[in-house]
Amino acid sequence: MKTISFAYSTRLTFDDNVINHSFALRCIPIESPPQRIVSYNLTVTPYTNLNYSTDTFGNNVASGYIARLHRYLDFDLHGVAVMDSTVPKTDLRPFYHFPSLMTKPNEKAEELFSAVRDKLAFMNPREKTVYLAEYIHSFLRYDKSLTGITTTAAEAIGLGGGVCQDFSHVLLMLLRMSGVHCRYIAGLSFCDGETHSWIEFWDGEQFVGYDPTNLCYATDEYIVLSQGRDYVDCAVDRGRMFGAYTRQVQLVKSKLEILSYE
Amino acid sequence: MENNVQSFIPTALTESSVEINELLRRYGVKFGIYKNGVFKEQFFPFDPIPRVITHEDFSQIEKGLCQRVNALNMYLYDIYHDKKIIKDGVIPEDFAYISSGYLPQCEGITPKNKIYSHILGIDLVQADSGEWYILEDNLRIPSGASYPLIARELTRISAPKAFSENYVADNRDYAQLLKSTMDYVNCGGINAILTPGRYNAAYFEHSYLAELTGAMLVENNDLFVENNILYCRTYSGGKERVGALYRRISDDYLDPLCFRPESLIGVPNIMEAFRAGNTAIINAPGNGVADDKGIYYFVPKMIKYYLGEDAILKNAPTYLPFYEEDFKFVMDNLETLVIKDVAEAGGYGVVFGNSLSSERLEALRQMIIAEPRRFIAQEVINFRDLPIMENGETVMRKADLRAFVLAGETTKVWASGLTRFSRDPSSFVVNSSQGGGFKDTRVLSQ
Numbered sequence: 265m266k267t268i269s270f271a272y273s274t275r276l277t278f279d280d281n282v283i284n285h286s287f288a289l290r291c292i293p294i295e296s297p298p299q300r301i302v303s304y305n306l307t308v309t310p311y312t313n314l315n316y317s318t319d320t321f322g323n324n325v326a327s328g329y330i331a332r333l334h335r336y337l338d339f340d341l342h343g344v345a346v347m348d349s350t351v352p353k354t355d356l357r358p359f360y361h362f363p364s365l366m367t368k369p370n371e372k373a374e375e376l377f378s379a380v381r382d383k384l385a386f387m388n389p390r391e392k393t394v395y396l397a398e399y400i401h402s403f404l405r406y407d408k409s410l411t412g413i414t415t416t417a418a419e420a421i422g423l424g425g426g427v428c429q430d431f432s433h434v435l436l437m438l439l440r441m442s443g444v445h446c447r448y449i450a451g452l453s454f455c456d457g458e459t460h461s462w463i464e465f466w467d468g469e470q471f472v473g474y475d476p477t478n479l480c481y482a483t484d485e486y487i488v489l490s491q492g493r494d495y496v497d498c499a500v501d502r503g504r505m506f507g508a509y510t511r512q513v514q515l516v517k518s519k520l521e522i523l524s525y526e
Numbered sequence: 527m528e529n530n531v532q533s534f535i536p537t538a539l540t541e542s543s544v545e546i547n548e549l550l551r552r553y554g555v556k557f558g559i560y561k562n563g564v565f566k567e568q569f570f571p572f573d574p575i576p577r578v579i580t581h582e583d584f585s586q587i588e589k590g591l592c593q594r595v596n597a598l599n600m601y602l603y604d605i606y607h608d609k610k611i612i613k614d615g616v617i618p619e620d621f622a623y624i625s626s627g628y629l630p631q632c633e634g635i636t637p638k639n640k641i642y643s644h645i646l647g648i649d650l651v652q653a654d655s656g657e658w659y660i661l662e663d664n665l666r667i668p669s670g671a672s673y674p675l676i677a678r679e680l681t682r683i684s685a686p687k688a689f690s691e692n693y694v695a696d697n698r699d700y701a702q703l704l705k706s707t708m709d710y711v712n713c714g715g716i717n718a719i720l721t722p723g724r725y726n727a728a729y730f731e732h733s734y735l736a737e738l739t740g741a742m743l744v745e746n747n748d749l750f751v752e753n754n755i756l757y758c759r760t761y762s763g764g765k766e767r768v769g770a771l772y773r774r775i776s777d778d779y780l781d782p783l784c785f786r787p788e789s790l791i792g793v794p795n796i797m798e799a800f801r802a803g804n805t806a807i808i809n810a811p812g813n814g815v816a817d818d819k820g821i822y823y824f825v826p827k828m829i830k831y832y833l834g835e836d837a838i839l840k841n842a843p844t845y846l847p848f849y850e851e852d853f854k855f856v857m858d859n860l861e862t863l864v865i866k867d868v869a870e871a872g873g874y875g876v877v878f879g880n881s882l883s884s885e886r887l888e889a890l891r892q893m894i895i896a897e898p899r900r901f902i903a904q905e906v907i908n909f910r911d912l913p914i915m916e917n918g919e920t921v922m923r924k925a926d927l928r929a930f931v932l933a934g935e936t937t938k939v940w941a942s943g944l945t946r947f948s949r950d951p952s953s954f955v956v957n958s959s960q961g962g963g964f965k966d967t968r969v970l971s972q
Contacts, residue, residue, distance in 0.1 A: 286794030288783040315754045320633040329752045359630045502783045
């Protein structure tokens, strides 16, 4: 068990003033059996009233609306979580079993999958996950210049590389093809200055976190911000605003610190 | 009874066809279609010979549709909550969850009074034998009620005797039915109708229904969500709360922060207001999981499961290639069946096996083998042809009936409906987007 303080901030700057800005943030870490949120504080500037709800996937959603002219949107979150990965996460849902928007296989993916289908036949979900994650590294390299947030698993394979989001998508796609329930995780970890992504697979009794980018299990040092079928369900911020120039620059910072071990 | 229908039509009415079509033009009764990427507005050709449905036939249809709609609403509640029908093995989970209409974002949300589908357009056909069959359920945004409504109104003007001398059920109550359906689920505030705008195929209908029901006609930028409450901007710069929104845009585009992010016609965070129970969305998002062409096959089973009754109205005989036994049947009889792509609507993605060349039939066969879940196969029902006027002569054409069912405090079937016919004598496809016309549907009151 570990007590960890987390901090996460984003500054969105628009090229010009915008109005009628609606947004939904999924940046408050989820509350789950292995992840207890002791306290948190979310500030949005310019000030607006926030409404809190929990979506289908268990994510905390803070939504708001800013009608008046503004040039930027800042949100700043910090808090403390107690992590204990020995407590199981059991919120299995049927939709984690089926291909999602970002994880639909194409022909190339079918081909890559067929090449290892026989090997997977006698593996359990845990073995499949480890095997497939290593397999992915044989055709996908870590490269920040190739993909964006809307790149699908199939597209990432075509490009031959990507970032943590793409490694997660490709692994989810292959795991679902092999019959394993699994989900996308957006979160914070010590290896990253921004947000990180990994996956959780269903081992028959509980969800187990696995980081396909770094080829390791997700430990007590991985804070889950949001979870879902793929990135689309987990986007940390989504918004819509009006203005002549709504091009924006997003600056993200995150920091984790271990406060105590037990 | 059926054979006397012809004699029931006053000649004056038939002659007034030109006048009514002229009036429809003047009122702007149009629908838009996109063909080869170009938007065109078309008049919806009106045929003056009404379809007449006997009182007995209609009572049977009414009972059957109410039963069906009640079961469909129970199914929707079940799918987004306990999923008992899947756990009990009545519907395979693949069919529910692969359906593009299934929206995980709606899991656990309970619309007011547990009504998911408030306004349904259910398509039926009458076979040669006289029996009625359900062709498809439309639980999302079925359009068409306004066309027979205004056509009847205009016919009353040009041929008043047809109504004073015959026992035709008055259909002018549609607006009242629609209004009470909205009122019943209203969560506090006004009723509004959300249209994507004047380039939508059914814009005439949106504006006409708003006018008749007193609901405010709005576009997405008239609406916003603040503190989980849906508001409409007023002309004076204020805001008015919306308690029930009859939206005429599809789920995918409804909320850019919940569904497709690129939607420009949606209302951000409307799903949050809906989840919090602060507004009703008519029809509720996620209904597509019940009118998927693959789910259609299971509706009689749903009726049995939820209501313990046998379905009063039959489905067209349907086969799911997903099941091995049906797959064999479909492969052996492909040239005699109608094949439908479950993901398509509006008459698109429907092919008749007997109309295909052997190469195209083979290509279709390969598609079914590759993706059996994607298709359903139906036996061709010999629809009863209806007489229509063409260049002053009466010719027989294929027609269907879209019956409108409204689920409010009780479930009611509108005693009228949209009869669409194919203008092409060899075609069974009657959808207006495929160039068909329509007739008035007169239900005899005794």
